[in-house]
Amino acid sequence: xxxxxxNPRYQVTQFGKPVTLSCSQTLNHNVMYWYQQKSSQAPKLLxxxxxxxxxxxxxxxxxxxxxxxxxxxxxxxxxxxxxxDAAMYLCATSRRQGNxxxxxxxxxxxxxx
Amino acid sequence: GENVEQHPSTLSVQEGDSAVIKCTYSDSASNYxxxxxxxxxxRPQLIIDIRSNxxxxxxxxxAVTLNKTAKHFSLHITETQxxxxxxxxxxxxDSSYKLIFGSGTRLLVRP
Numbered sequence: 001x002x003x004x005x006x007n008p009r010y011q012v013t014q015f016g017k018p019v020t021l022s023c024s025q026t027l028n029h030n031v032m033y034w035y036q037q038k039s040s041q042a043p044k045l046l047x048x049x050x051x052x053x054x055x056x057x058x059x060x061x062x063x064x065x066x067x068x069x070x071x072x073x074x075x076x077x078x079x080x081x082x083x084x085d086a087a088m089y090l091c092a093t094s095r096r097q098g099n100x101x102x103x104x105x106x107x108x109x110x111x112x113x
Numbered sequence: 114g115e116n117v118e119q120h121p122s123t124l125s126v127q128e129g130d131s132a133v134i135k136c137t138y139s140d141s142a143s144n145y146x147x148x149x150x151x152x153x154x155x156r157p158q159l160i161i162d163i164r165s166n167x168x169x170x171x172x173x174x175x176a177v178t179l180n181k182t183a184k185h186f187s188l189h190i191t192e193t194q195x196x197x198x199x200x201x202x203x204x205x206x207d208s209s210y211k212l213i214f215g216s217g218t219r220l221l222v223r224p
Contacts, residue, residue, distance in 0.1 A: 004156070031210060033210075040122075040216070040217070041216060041217075042117070042119075042202065042213075042214035042215055042216045042217060043157075043202070043214045044214075045211060045212070045213075048210055050210065055210065090156075090157070097208075097209060097210040098145065098206055098207060098208045098209050098210055098211075099144065099145040099164070099206060099207070099208055100145075101147065101159045101162065102147075102159070102212060103159075104149075104156040104157045104158070105156055106154075106155060106156045107156065
């Protein structure tokens with residue numbers, strides 16, 4: 001009955017090799033988020049979609065891109081992963097923007113070798 | 114921008130004791146304060162939230178208090194049980210999209 005599903009759970013990629021993480025939701029929520037969480041740190045918002053409108057955080061590196069082809073799916077593309085990009089990547093959804101519960105996926109742990 | 118500070122980073126309590134985790138925020142426009150629990154290897158899940166129009170909210174053994182003047186809010190867990198062991202994150206948000214998270218508290222409940 002998972003509502004926000006992330007694939008894969010674990011991803012190993014080579015330094016500089018493009019990688020894509022995926023997220024799908026069965027909640028039909030308007031908003032989808034991507035967070036980066038490094039060890040012992042708070043989740044950091046990279047960007048979010050409100051429907052098809054893409055919103056990038058000012059400090060999100062250009063190396064990170066996202067696609068949302070439809071309501072249910074959202075992808076995180078890392079064009080040239082560096083060692084510093086190794087982290088847990090969390091996808092979340094919410095029914096509307098602000099003031100409301102965010103539903104998280106289980107995350108994808110990315111390792112860069 | 115908003116900044117959320119969370120303390121302590123680790124907390125160890127005896128089963129049955131209470132646990133308190135505190136957060137402060139900087140943006141007076143913040144009006145939504147959720148708490149998430151993340152068990153090892155699992156997704157963060159909302160356990161309780163409070164909005165700025167109330168000062169306290171309770172749900173069984175869990176309560177959250179909010180002091181808007183001082184810009185801090187706290188999570189209180191009473192009669193702790195081993196299954197309460199997890200990482201707890203506070204967050205602050207406003208009517209825009211953004212939730213800013215605290216750095217987390219690792220709670221260990223010793224049997």
